[in-house]
Amino acid sequence: xxRILITGAAGFLGSHLCDRFIKEGxxxxxxxxxxxxxxxxxxxxxGLQEFTFQHQDVSDYVHVSGELDYILHFASPASPIDYLKIxxxxxxxxxxxxxxxxxxxxxxxxxxLVASTSEVYGDPQVHPQSEDYWGNxxxxxxxxVYDEAKRFQEAITMAYHRFHAVSVSIIRIFNTYGPRMRLxxxxxxxAFIGQALxxxxxxxxxxxxxxxxxxxxxxxxxxxYRLLMSNRAEPVNIGxxxxxxxxxxxxxxxxxxxxxxxxVFRDLPKDDPMQRKPDISVAxxxxxxxxKIDRKEGLKRTYAYFRSLSEEDLHKKEHNDFxxxxxx
Ligand code: UDP
Numbered sequence: 001x002x003r004i005l006i007t008g009a010a011g012f013l014g015s016h017l018c019d020r021f022i023k024e025g026x027x028x029x030x031x032x033x034x035x036x037x038x039x040x041x042x043x044x045x046x047g048l049q050e051f052t053f054q055h056q057d058v059s060d061y062v063h064v065s066g067e068l069d070y071i072l073h074f075a076s077p078a079s080p081i082d083y084l085k086i087x088x089x090x091x092x093x094x095x096x097x098x099x100x101x102x103x104x105x106x107x108x109x110x111x112x113l114v115a116s117t118s119e120v121y122g123d124p125q126v127h128p129q130s131e132d133y134w135g136n137x138x139x140x141x142x143x144x145v146y147d148e149a150k151r152f153q154e155a156i157t158m159a160y161h162r163f164h165a166v167s168v169s170i171i172r173i174f175n176t177y178g179p180r181m182r183l184x185x186x187x188x189x190x191a192f193i194g195q196a197l198x199x200x201x202x203x204x205x206x207x208x209x210x211x212x213x214x215x216x217x218x219x220x221x222x223x224x225y226r227l228l229m230s231n232r233a234e235p236v237n238i239g240x241x242x243x244x245x246x247x248x249x250x251x252x253x254x255x256x257x258x259x260x261x262x263x264v265f266r267d268l269p270k271d272d273p274m275q276r277k278p279d280i281s282v283a284x285x286x287x288x289x290x291x292k293i294d295r296k297e298g299l300k301r302t303y304a305y306f307r308s309l310s311e312e313d314l315h316k317k318e319h320n321d322f323x324x325x326x327x328x
Contacts, residue, residue, distance in 0.1 A: 001050070003027040005068050005110075007058050007101065008075035010037030012180045013115070013173075013217070017072055018042055020221050022050055029064055033057035035089060036077050041180050059092035062100045064108075070228060071112040073101045076150075078117075080143060080269060081186030087145040094149035095156075102160040102168075111167040113228045114157050116235060118174040119147045123273040128243075130279035131172070131235050141271040154235060161233050169227050174239025174278045177298065178217030179305035184316055189214070192250055193306045196257035197314055206268030208247025213277045215240035216298030219291040226287040239278035240291040256299050 004021050008014035009030025014037065021028050022045065030042060031054045045051040056062065058075055075097060077083060077090045098114060105112035121129045122137030137147045160166040177189045184194065195202050215238070223238035244252075250263050283289045 001025060001027050002069040003029070003067055004070040004072065005029045005031060005064055005104075006072045006074060007031045007097070008037060008073075008115075009053065010034060010039055010041050011074065011078075012041070012178070012182070013176065013220070014072075014074045015041035015180055016178070016217050016221050017074060017224065018045055018051065020225060022048065024225070026050070026070075028052075029054060029068075031056050031058065031062075031064075032075065035086060036082055036182070036185070038182070058097040058100055059089065062097075062104050064104065068104070068108040068110040071101055071105050071110050072224070072228070073098060073112065073114045076115065077146070079182075079185040079187045083146050084142055090145045091149045094146075094153040098153045098156055102156060102166060105168075106160065106164050106166050111169070111228065112157070113169040113171060113224065114153055116154050116170050116172045117146070117150050118172055118237070118239065118276055118278065119143065120151050120154065120172060121273075121276075122147060123271060124275065127275055128241060128277040128279040129237070131237055131282055138271050142269070143271050158233070168233050169230065170233070170235040171224060171227055172235050172237045172278075173220065174215055174237065174276065175212045176215045176217055176220045176239070178302050181302075183306065183309065183313060188212070188246060188249065189253075189302070190306070192253040193257065193303060194314065196253055196259045196261050197306065199259070199261070201262045201264040202250045202253065203266045204247055204250050204263050205266050205272065206246075207265065208250065208263075209245050210268075210272060211243045211245050211275045211277065212249070213240055213243045214249075214295060214298070215291055216293040216295075216301070219293055223283060223287065223289045226289050227283075230287060232286055236282050236286065237278040237280055238283055238289070239280065240295075241277055241280055242291075242295060243275075243277040244295070252295070252299065256303055
């Protein structure tokens with residue numbers, strides 16, 4: 001039975017990855033420090049013999065006993081509001097944390113796949129974004145702690161590959177959504193659905209003409225699985241190229257939730273990318289991968305999840321303070 005370590009196991013993507021690798025017959029070691037993760041996302045796995053959980057911060061050290069065949073590094077805060085609240089941890093997990101995990105991969109002779117991001121392209125001046133675009137990142141802006149840590153992560157991962165011959169893959173993840181996103185993590189989909197469910201106005205930042213391209217989580221997980229099993233070391237974009245403006249997205253959510261909420265406009269956060277859409281030709285030709293679940297179906301499934309949450313969860317307001325984040 002192959003054995004895999006998944007960091008960020010209690011998070012949105014990490015928990016779906018645990019499910020998938022258990023289903024594929026792997027023994028899974030899930031690791032998380034639980035600063036943004038939630039044990040609820042993996043509680044259904046805790047009784048399984050093939051699953052163990054280690055409460056550990058990979059930025060401090062990583063110890064795993066026994067053999068490992070694969071490592072997936074998915075631990076990181078991943079929403080702009082988190083970068084403001086926990087900027088140092090955001091920097092550390094993708095830099096120091098990645099260094100620790102590469103060392104672990106080397107010592108266990110394991111293949112490692114690290115989660116990078118479309119944020120390495122910053123506010124892109126090339127559209128759509130392909131892997132050979134170097135990006136347009138502000139290193140000292142509010143998103144710099146995430147973007148630069150992920151860029152460092154890519155650099156050190158390639159260095160371990162070239163210098164130590166560690167087997168690596170790098171996925172650049174574009175906006176992804178689905179069940180188990182944190183309702184109050186500040187990102188646009190949970191924000192809009194939460195607002196609709198609470199009967200509040202939907203807050204569109206800026207004029208809403210900025211674009212994103214949303215990928216359903218199951219499609220992303222399939223892409224990760226295929227990339228892990230491939231020999232590709234250089235980065236690969238995985239995302240859904242179906243691009244939409246945030247204003248149109250708000251309208252879609254109003255329709256989906258069958259509410260008649262109003263749309264209100266708020267200031268655009270600093271360094272908010274104006275457009276984002278993956279060029280997925282590498283994933284198509286190399287992994288024979290493309291997304292299968294369109295936004296209509298994906299949103300239906302995601303809405304069903306959010307509707308199943310308790311009233312208490314729905315009204316938790318942990319992450320709504322955007323005051324430091326607004327462009328002056
Ligand atoms: N956004 C919005 N209203 C919200 C939350 C986000 O209009 O309540 C916008 C945000 O300014 C950005 C887009 O939605 O242009 C996607 O934001 P998100 O935080 O989900 O992720 P990003 O792609 O910016 O990392």
